[in-house]
Amino acid sequence: MNEKDIFILAIESSCDETAASVVKNGREVLSNVISSQIDLHTLYGGVVPEIASRKHIENIDWVIKKALSDANMKKEDITAIAVTYGPGLVGALLVGLSEAKALAYALKKPLIGVHHIEGHIAANYIEDINFKPPFVAMVASGGHSHLVYVSDYGKFEIMGKTRDDAAGEAFDKVARAIGMGYPGGPKIDKAAKLGNENAIEFPEPCLKENSFDFSFSGLKSAVLNYLNKNQMQNIEINENDVAASFQKSVVDVLVTKTINAAKEKGIKKVALAGGVASNSALRKRLKEECEKEGFTLNIPSPILCTDNAAMIGSAAYYEYINGVTHDLSLNAIPGLKLGEK
Ligand code: KG4
Ligand code: ZN
Numbered sequence: 001m002n003e004k005d006i007f008i009l010a011i012e013s014s015c016d017e018t019a020a021s022v023v024k025n026g027r028e029v030l031s032n033v034i035s036s037q038i039d040l041h042t043l044y045g046g047v048v049p050e051i052a053s054r055k056h057i058e059n060i061d062w063v064i065k066k067a068l069s070d071a072n073m074k075k076e077d078i079t080a081i082a083v084t085y086g087p088g089l090v091g092a093l094l095v096g097l098s099e100a101k102a103l104a105y106a107l108k109k110p111l112i113g114v115h116h117i118e119g120h121i122a123a124n125y126i127e128d129i130n131f132k133p134p135f136v137a138m139v140a141s142g143g144h145s146h147l148v149y150v151s152d153y154g155k156f157e158i159m160g161k162t163r164d165d166a167a168g169e170a171f172d173k174v175a176r177a178i179g180m181g182y183p184g185g186p187k188i189d190k191a192a193k194l195g196n197e198n199a200i201e202f203p204e205p206c207l208k209e210n211s212f213d214f215s216f217s218g219l220k221s222a223v224l225n226y227l228n229k230n231q232m233q234n235i236e237i238n239e240n241d242v243a244a245s246f247q248k249s250v251v252d253v254l255v256t257k258t259i260n261a262a263k264e265k266g267i268k269k270v271a272l273a274g275g276v277a278s279n280s281a282l283r284k285r286l287k288e289e290c291e292k293e294g295f296t297l298n299i300p301s302p303i304l305c306t307d308n309a310a311m312i313g314s315a316a317y318y319e320y321i322n323g324v325t326h327d328l329s330l331n332a333i334p335g336l337k338l339g340e341k
Pocket of ligand 2: 116120141142274275306307
C-alpha cells in the first residue's frame with residue numbers, strides 16, 4: 001500500500017440494489033458487492049419503494065463487510081466514504097446515506113456524496129483505465145435518459161433529457177404489457193433476438209426534432225394501442241416481433257441523438273452508461289455508427305452498467321481530488337440535478 005493511494009469505500013442504495021465497493025485511485029475495483037432485490041420486486045411487477053428500503057436495511061451491513069473483506073482491507077485503511085445521495089427513492093437513499101455518515105463519523109474519514117448519474121458515467125473510467133474527458137455520454141437507465149457533455153471530471157452539460165418516461169422505464173412498461181415481467185429490459189433484449197424488427201412500424205420518438213430531448217411515452221402508448229387493438233380483434237400477437245420493433249425505435253433515437261450530439265460538440269469520443277447500456281442491440285448499433293463516423297466508443301461491461309457501487313467509488317475519487325467533500329448534514333435529495341454539489 002502506497003501512502004499516496006486513495007481507497008474509497010462506496011455505497012449505493014438508490015433503487016433496488018444494495019451495493020458496496022472498494023475502489024483504488026478511482027480506477028481499480030478491489031471489490032464490487034451487489035445484493036439485488038429484483039426477484040422480490042418481480043412479484044409486484046416493479047420496484048415497491050417501502051420494500052426496497054426495508055431490504056436495504058437488512059442487507060447493508062453484510063454488503064459493506066463483504067466489500068471490505070473481498071478487498072482485503074480494514075475499514076481504518078479506507079481514505080474516504082462515498083455514497084449516492086440522489087437522485088433515487090428517498091427511503092432507499094437514506095439507508096445508504098445514514099450508514100455512510102455513521103461510518104465517516106466513527107472512523108473520522110471524509111464523506112463524499114455522489115450523484116447517481118455521475119456514477120453511471122464514471123463506470124467508463126473503470127472499464128477503460130485510459131478513458132478520460134472530454135466526451136459525450138448517453139446515460140439511459142430505469143429512471144433517467146440524459147445526453148451529457150462531460151467537459152472534464154465532475155463537469156457536465158446536459159444537452160438533452162427525457163421529457164417523460166426514461167428509456168428503461170419504457171422497456172419495463174412495454175415488457176409488462178406483453179406479459180414478460182420485471183425488469184423488462186433484459187427480457188425484451190432476449191425476445192427481440194428472435195423477432196423481426198421491421199415487422200411493426202412504431203413511431204420513432206422525437207427523432208425528427210432538432211432538440212436533443214427524448215420522449216418515450218408516445219412510443220409506449222403506440223405499443224399498448226397495438227396490443228389492445230389486436231387483442232380486441234382476436235389477432236394473435238407475435239411478442240418477439242413487438243419486442244424487436246419497439247427496441248428498434250428506442251435504439252434508433254438513442255443512437256441518432258448521441259451521434260448528433262457528438263458532432264455538435266466537435267467531439268470524437270462517445271460513452272454509453274446506465275442499465276439500458278447493457279442492451280445488446282444498442283451496443284451493436286452505436287458501435288457500428290461510431291465506426292462509420294470515426295468516433296471512439298466506450299461501453300462499460302454489463303455488470304458496471306446496471307446499479308453498482310464501484311461506479312460511485314470512481315466518481316467520488318475525482319470529486320475528492322478536486323476538493324469536494326460533504327459534512328454530516330448531507331441529506332438525501334430524490335430529485336438531485338446533475339452538476340449540483
Ligand atoms: O441503471 P439501472 O440499473 O437503474 C437505474 O438507475 O434506474 O437501470 C435499470 C434499467 C431497467 O429499466 C432495466 O429494464 C434496464 O435498465 N435494462 C435494460 C437491459 N438491462 C437492464 N434495458 C434494455 N436492455 C437490457 N439488456
Ligand atoms: Zn442507475
